[in-house]
Amino acid sequence: MSDLKLSHQKTFDWLQNQQAEMLAKTIKWANINTGSGNYTGLMSFADMLRTEFSCLGEVEQIELPERIMLSDTGVETSHKSPPILRINRPNPGKRSVLLVAHYDTVYAINDSFQTCEISDGQLNGPGVADLKGGMVVMLYALQALQKSGLMDELGIEILLNPDEEIGSPASGAYITERAQYHDVGFIVEPALADGTLVGARKGSGNFSLRVKGRAAHAGREIELGRNALVHLMQVLTEIEALNGARNELTINIAQIVGGGALNTVPDMAVGRFNCRLNTKPDSAWFTQELQNIVAEYNQQSGYEVSLFGGMTRNPKPATKANRNLQNFITDTGNQLAMDVAFKHTGGVCDGNNMAQAGLPNVDTLGVRGGSIHSPNEYMIIESLTERAEFLALILMRMAAGEFNYIRDVEKKR
């Protein structure tokens, strides 16, 4: 048993009594659609979050740049992004923590999965695990820290971002920038159902290719046409062949759009793919290979090939600083009679952005749950208070100076 827990028993008792309220809040939040593309839904949820988090400090709104996306018809369109919500409580000379949660989900406004249901100790609903339940955990853990009187022994910055599920195209740079100023980072992405946390993560990139060709009548003068769809498929076949060319490099060709009338040579085609890889040198290598392939297919007369997007998440390797933080988290879990294990994954999140800035971080401190990004997404209800207690004790121990800090890269002041 942790000494800190014993000396702050009243705070932990308070937290245990919040279970019903935490569940009600998770349901209320999950019932609001915040698919990454639902600007109106995200804006009204952001309003609600501003009120909900105001007990922790002044909530600022950080406006984000518009993001340029390639439409299925090959047109570049710009999209307004909802803001980052930010609470900043700097405390010079004290350990400082960056806490991040995303308020978007993968479920679009027209998805059939929009509401919650409870059965067998589980809550099934859109975003309950990933990560609205985690955001509730963060809110209550921080309130517990406040009640314990230890909040002022830490510097704390909280960022709630609107676009993690599409690779944080608008918010990622801001998170990476802020990550340079802290000692550790925590994110409340879901733990696995058995409580296992994620250690190292691969890097990920999202790319779109646009091929412009030349239209022609398929019967009268097909020789004058330049078939954009066929050209795109050839480019994509070369890219697909890079699978496995570096250790655990994977490429998923995900979408091809183009063409129409059967008697017309298609003059426009758009293809999209994702790649996952392990190291920064692999990332540089892959990016160069793509450019070479695109240049080669661009040289062929009558075609114009353009590449959009890029590596949105750098790999999050198991550095010394990260392992040190993981040991501290494991030790804290043990003090609560929890077994804590870490495993590697190909999945990515804003923990990758923190890692890019050299910030040691653990990014799965939210609820226990599973089947995320599917209509079966669930969280284990009792994990709300369990994980809030876990995060609260982690923060309290840091505030009390029980964490021996190692950072791979010196932080900025």
Ligand SMILES: [Zn+2]
């Ligand atoms: Zn998530």
